Amino acid sequence: MAPRLKLFLPLILFAVLALFLFRGLSLDPRAMPSALIDKPFPVFSLPALESGETLDRSLLLGKVSLVNIWATWCISCRVEHPYLNQLTEAGIHIVGVNYKDDDESAKRWLADLGNPYSINIVDAAGNLGLDLGVYGAPETYFVDAEGVIRYRHVGVIDERVWRSKLAAIYAEIGGELPPSLAGAGS
Amino acid sequence: MIPEFGHFALIVALCLAVLLASVPLWGAWRRNTGAMALAPGLAMGLLVFSGISFACLAVAFLQDDFSVEVVANNSNSLLPAIYKFSAVWGNHEGSLLLWILILAVWTAAVATFSRQLPLLVLSRVLAVMGFVAVGFLSFSLLTSNPFARLIPGTPADGQDLNPLLQDPGLIIHPPLLYMGYVGFSVAFAFAIAALLGGRLDASWARWSRPWTNIAWAFLTLGIMLGSWWAYYELGWGGWWFWDPVENASFMPWLAGTALIHSLAVTEKRGLFKSWTVLLAIFAFSLSLLGTFLVRSGVLTSVHAFATDPARGLFILVFLAIVVGGSLTLYALRAPAVNSRVSFAWLSRETLLLVNNVVFLVATLTVLFGTLFPLLMDALGQGKYSVGPPYFNAVFVPLMALLVPFMGLGPVSRWKRDSAQRWKAELLLPAIAALACGLTLPLLHGEYNLWVALALVLAGWLLLGLGRDVWLRLRAAPTLARGLRRTPASYWGMVVAHLGFAACVVGVVATSQYSIERDLKMEAGQAETLAGYRFEFVELANFRGPNFRADEARFVVTRDGEEIARLAPQKRRYLASNQIMTEAAIDAGLFRDLFIAMGEPVGQGGAWAIRLHYKPMVRWMWLGAILMAVGGFITVVDKRYRRQRAASTASAGEVARGAQA
Numbered sequence: 001m002a003p004r005l006k007l008f009l010p011l012i013l014f015a016v017l018a019l020f021l022f023r024g025l026s027l028d029p030r031a032m033p034s035a036l037i038d039k040p041f042p043v044f045s046l047p048a049l050e051s052g053e054t055l056d057r058s059l060l061l062g063k064v065s066l067v068n069i070w071a072t073w074c075i076s077c078r079v080e081h082p083y084l085n086q087l088t089e090a091g092i093h094i095v096g097v098n099y100k101d102d103d104e105s106a107k108r109w110l111a112d113l114g115n116p117y118s119i120n121i122v123d124a125a126g127n128l129g130l131d132l133g134v135y136g137a138p139e140t141y142f143v144d145a146e147g148v149i150r151y152r153h154v155g156v157i158d159e160r161v162w163r164s165k166l167a168a169i170y171a172e173i174g175g176e177l178p179p180s181l182a183g184a185g186s
Numbered sequence: 187m188i189p190e191f192g193h194f195a196l197i198v199a200l201c202l203a204v205l206l207a208s209v210p211l212w213g214a215w216r217r218n219t220g221a222m223a224l225a226p227g228l229a230m231g232l233l234v235f236s237g238i239s240f241a242c243l244a245v246a247f248l249q250d251d252f253s254v255e256v257v258a259n260n261s262n263s264l265l266p267a268i269y270k271f272s273a274v275w276g277n278h279e280g281s282l283l284l285w286i287l288i289l290a291v292w293t294a295a296v297a298t299f300s301r302q303l304p305l306l307v308l309s310r311v312l313a314v315m316g317f318v319a320v321g322f323l324s325f326s327l328l329t330s331n332p333f334a335r336l337i338p339g340t341p342a343d344g345q346d347l348n349p350l351l352q353d354p355g356l357i358i359h360p361p362l363l364y365m366g367y368v369g370f371s372v373a374f375a376f377a378i379a380a381l382l383g384g385r386l387d388a389s390w391a392r393w394s395r396p397w398t399n400i401a402w403a404f405l406t407l408g409i410m411l412g413s414w415w416a417y418y419e420l421g422w423g424g425w426w427f428w429d430p431v432e433n434a435s436f437m438p439w440l441a442g443t444a445l446i447h448s449l450a451v452t453e454k455r456g457l458f459k460s461w462t463v464l465l466a467i468f469a470f471s472l473s474l475l476g477t478f479l480v481r482s483g484v485l486t487s488v489h490a491f492a493t494d495p496a497r498g499l500f501i502l503v504f505l506a507i508v509v510g511g512s513l514t515l516y517a518l519r520a521p522a523v524n525s526r527v528s529f530a531w532l533s534r535e536t537l538l539l540v541n542n543v544v545f546l547v548a549t550l551t552v553l554f555g556t557l558f559p560l561l562m563d564a565l566g567q568g569k570y571s572v573g574p575p576y577f578n579a580v581f582v583p584l585m586a587l588l589v590p591f592m593g594l595g596p597v598s599r600w601k602r603d604s605a606q607r608w609k610a611e612l613l614l615p616a617i618a619a620l621a622c623g624l625t626l627p628l629l630h631g632e633y634n635l636w637v638a639l640a641l642v643l644a645g646w647l648l649l650g651l652g653r654d655v656w657l658r659l660r661a662a663p664t665l666a667r668g669l670r671r672t673p674a675s676y677w678g679m680v681v682a683h684l685g686f687a688a689c690v691v692g693v694v695a696t697s698q699y700s701i702e703r704d705l706k707m708e709a710g711q712a713e714t715l716a717g718y719r720f721e722f723v724e725l726a727n728f729r730g731p732n733f734r735a736d737e738a739r740f741v742v743t744r745d746g747e748e749i750a751r752l753a754p755q756k757r758r759y760l761a762s763n764q765i766m767t768e769a770a771i772d773a774g775l776f777r778d779l780f781i782a783m784g785e786p787v788g789q790g791g792a793w794a795i796r797l798h799y800k801p802m803v804r805w806m807w808l809g810a811i812l813m814a815v816g817g818f819i820t821v822v823d824k825r826y827r828r829q830r831a832a833s834t835a836s837a838g839e840v841a842r843g844a845q846a
Contacts, residue, residue: 007520010464011513014471018506020557023564025482025498073573075420075427082765085785100573108704112784112794159763 041067041147042131049098049106049120059095059119060147064175066094067141068117068157069129072105074137080156084116087162090178092170096120099129099137142166144173189254192242193333196283199235199290200323202228206293206316210309214382222309226297229312232319233294240287243332244274253340256280256332262346262761264732272357273347278481278497279332281360285477286322288364292372293319296397303393310379311372318371321504329497346732346761355415363408363435367473369401370438373445374470377463378512381519386459391452394466396821398449399678402442403817409435410810418769423702423780423798425806428577433556434476437549441469444545446817447538455600456527457535460520461542467516471509472549478505479556530602537598540591544584551580589643589690592683593650597657615653619645630699640694644687651680675823682816685809692805701799704784707738708792716799718779719743725791726753733757735768738783738793742772749779756783777801 045056060067068084070077088094096117098106103122110117123129132141142151150173153166162181171177206228213221243256247270252258260277261270275281293315300308326332350356376394380386412432417425426432445465452462482498529535555572597611623642627634658676662668701716712721721741728735735755742749752770759766769782777799784794 004517007460008517010467011510011517014509014513017557018502018510020561020564021478021502021505024560025502075429078420111706111787112704112796114785 036133036149037152039149041141041143041149042128044121044128044131046128047122049096049103049122055119055121057147060143061145063093063145064170064173065143066092067097067143068094069097069099069132069134069137069139071099071101071137072109073101076156077138078113080138080158081113081116083158083162085114087157087181088116090181092175092181093118097123097128099123099134100126142169142173188242189246189251189333189335192239192246193331195235195238195242196323196327196333199232199239199286200320200327202231202235203316203319203323206232207313207320211313214306214309214313219305222305225309225312226301228316229293229297232316233290236287236290240274240283243280243283244271247271247274250344252342252344253335253337255334255336258336258341258344260347261344262732263343264760265347265352266731268357269347269352272351275360276347276351276356279326279330282322282326282330283332284360285364285368286319286326288361288368289315289319289322289371292368296372296375300393307379307383307390307393310382311375314375314378315371318508321508325497325500325504329500343761346759349733349757349759349762349764349766350419353415353419355411355419359408359411359415362404362411366401366405366408367435367438367476369397369404370442370466370470370473372397372401373466374512377466378515381463381515384519386463386521388453388456391449391462392826395446395449395453396826398442398446398466399817399820402439402446403814405435405439405442406810406814406817409439410807410814414807417803418771423700423769423782423800425803428555428574430556431480433552434479437552437556438469438472438476440545440549440552441465441472444542444549445469447541451535451538455529455535457529460516463520464516465542467509467512471505472553474501474505474508477501529600532603532605532608534595534598534600534603537591537595541588541595544588548581548584551584552577585690586639586643589647592686593646596651596654596679596683611653611657612650615649616646619649634698636694636698640690644691647683647687651683655680673823673825675820675825678816678818678820678823680816681819682813685812685814685816687809688805688812689809692802692807692809695802696800696806699801702796704794704796706787706792707795708790713797715797717744718749718799720781720797722795725793728755730757732761733759733766736783738781738795740770740781742779752779752781754781754783773804775804778803
């Protein structure tokens, strides 16, 4: 290669990177691959954190649930945790998926910060996460009473997101919304 | 009125920046001295008007003017005054204004302290900085106006500053970090000016070196404060998470570390010229990329500001112009021919090359890990997340690889050195480091190989430096003369390298020896951890200015002797209803004792309590402070003052050249 051409290499690499960044702007890191919306929650057979008994998707039938992907290594999970506690207190059914984590830390976390989950699925290898297309914890799936995924929220759930957006979705898929958690618009 | 005044000042600043970016550059092209001489004045004007604009926003915050949107969203009448002030940069719009102000400070500083530079160079440097200012000022005015009003619809009170940000560490963390980020624009501007001028000799390296060192030192302090803040404020004793936003500040630091070493080679030996220019462009590009990542919403992170695709597109276009433009200039103007100066394999040049390769690989590793989710998503390969295991797996071996060479560095000679000489000088330090490093962990009971390795490496750095200092002083006729003859930049290097050694020890010791325990405790109970007895004395209610808290009062004793009284809190902030854990820490040089409250357990007043014993954790931050101090010390070196006299002479030459 001519010496002068070699000096163009950084420019070419940057151009490629800039293209990716441009593409990234139109992608929403919080968006769900649309394939899973309105599809049944993936089949799984994984142990429960608390008891070790084997759980499967029948766990999600019969009532509207939030399936929250969390881990002790996830900073944002710690941020949203107090609000999940509030949601549970108000009667929302939350199932936890303890994602790529170790059981001891997870139990300690729950003892420390309170346990908002009716039950926790242990997904140590991340297989369920893979089936769901988890981008990173925390993520929360809204699953209706038939066990069908109706919505996916990536990132922290706090009072602002809940009232502005999630409360309405929760009500729309058939969830009973206690008055204390009603959305801003309703 | 005051916000409108601030808005107007910002527009004036933009006009001045446009002039600064164009007129002196035109002057440099046409050799018009009058046009070039305008640059310093315009730089001062930019500082004055950005300063006024920033002050106006600060006043709006301090006076609780909730008709201003950012004030309403990020402040509250109950907020203590100091946090009202720091809330100015606790949001996207205000922090951008701080970015602009700091850029103006650097530009004015270059204009003030580099008057002895050839006018041709100075005008080009200031014009490049003016161009960067144009980009950020228009970004602020067009997409993120900090002075937007909520009229009608002014709320009675503000929504409050995020409680995580209501903290002394966060008052100074962003300004220091930005001093570092933005400071790299100076090295960048010098590099571009050199490319524009076509004279890529050692002099531009000498001019930009002190600026680069200061910027690097500020960035080091900024990152250190961020880590320290995470440690005590997030409440579970972690200090680095490889979060995209942390990486955004870490990448320019890594590239900057390569840059300050490569600049040394270029200045002293006239080597690696194109490479150093490329690193200067790279370091500042990473600062800009960090800004893009944090403010565009392409990556998810807890630290990220509220995001908006229009903003993302604006920064990306600006990034493309600045980075694409400078890399094009680089491709066209950088010397393509290798320098005729040569060096042997065993020489200081080679060791600094190793430094550059290691830090570049480290930068690219972090860059790749940070952007990987984005790349896979853009390629339609699905959603991924990259966690600490990846970064640790690559980063730790890289740093371990670096240290053996780093120990050789100071003792080594330029051009050509010999293995015999290295052996003669460093065999003793090497054996001593091995012996101390391998035996010291025995004192701690259970033997830990990682700690031993860290101690060997740190000892090697320490003793190698000691040996070099001793050789230097011994060569002088008297100690006093030896001390006087040793330049400040040398002492800066020694201090910074010692800081790095302290950091290595701190990181490894605290990762390996920390003990943490989670307990259910109620008042009256006591627990013992690592020989310290933690007694939970009483549970109290505490009322802060804008929060209420449960407070667990602890007395820590060792062998019956009181060590500390600690009172961790669980706070509920009144305006936002957010709950925060406020850890209590007894800090020490050799260990921290850390208590954080979890949740109440049952109705009987018992709480989940987390106790930590963290040995040597301070060494990490003290090490970072030492590194920064080292960076600052290099700047007082006499040779940068001598250089002024020299550059005045060369300015005369340019003037004569222009006349001819």
